[in-house]
Amino acid sequence: MSDLRLVIFDVDGTLVxxxxxxxxxxxxxxxxxxxxxxxRSDVLSIVGLSLPEAFGVLAPGASQAQNRQLVEAxxxxxxxxxxxxxxxxSPLYPGARAALERLKGDDHLLLGIATGKSRRGLDVLLExxxxxxxxxxxxxxxxxxxxxxPSMLLASLSELxxxxxxxxxxxxxxxxxxxxxxxxxxxxxxxxxxxxxxxLQGAHAVIETFEAIDGAIRNILEPVQ
Numbered sequence: 001m002s003d004l005r006l007v008i009f010d011v012d013g014t015l016v017x018x019x020x021x022x023x024x025x026x027x028x029x030x031x032x033x034x035x036x037x038x039x040r041s042d043v044l045s046i047v048g049l050s051l052p053e054a055f056g057v058l059a060p061g062a063s064q065a066q067n068r069q070l071v072e073a074x075x076x077x078x079x080x081x082x083x084x085x086x087x088x089x090s091p092l093y094p095g096a097r098a099a100l101e102r103l104k105g106d107d108h109l110l111l112g113i114a115t116g117k118s119r120r121g122l123d124v125l126l127e128x129x130x131x132x133x134x135x136x137x138x139x140x141x142x143x144x145x146x147x148x149x150p151s152m153l154l155a156s157l158s159e160l161x162x163x164x165x166x167x168x169x170x171x172x173x174x175x176x177x178x179x180x181x182x183x184x185x186x187x188x189x190x191x192x193x194x195x196x197x198x199x200l201q202g203a204h205a206v207i208e209t210f211e212a213i214d215g216a217i218r219n220i221l222e223p224v225q
Contacts (some may be wrong), residue, residue, distance in 0.1 A: 112137040
């Protein structure tokens with residue numbers, strides 16, 4: 001397997017634009033607990049973190065019990081909203097499907113996911129977009145510490161037998177780039193997500209469109225011999 005290369009994708013803000021339902025889920029969670037709803041920009045700034053860590057940032061004064069209540073209320077609201085029409089509520093970004101299909105067609109590339117979403121949330125989304133079984137490896141928040149801890153990437157590398165130097169993490173947040181750096185994996189930032197480009201410190205490159213991803217990956221990863 002030494003000739004294989006691995007491209008790992010974040011989901012929210014990288015492959016799909018789920019901001020409207022994320023914000024709606026947050027509004028429902030904060031309303032249920034009676035806590036003050038943060039601004040939209042603050043909410044989007046924590047996308048990528050696992051829910052307990054995200055609420056720790058958004059509601060730093062909340063008790064542990066309130067944090068747990070926020071998490072459960074968000075999950076319930078988000079899944080109710082998303083299950084109605086996941087493809088419409090969290091559409092793929094322009095060019096995402098074509099880019100994924102191009103990369104999937106390369107026999108030397110494996111594709112993975114590393115997301116702060118739960119297993120249930122990811123399954124609903126992949127099914128809605130016809131991508132169930134598309135990725136060679138999927139790491140979710142249920143089984144790992146929150147980004148930027150490198151656990152998800154290290155598990156992906158181990159399970160697929162690909163070295164860190166032969167892998168790249170594609171994401172839209174500082175958490176993705178920090179996770180990549182901690183795992184020794186190259187980070188490829190995208191400009192269309194939830195963190196401004198200036199926050200993507202440590203990225204080997206930042207692309208403006210999915211049409212540029214093929215060349216960026218070739219430039220980052222060692223050529224297959």
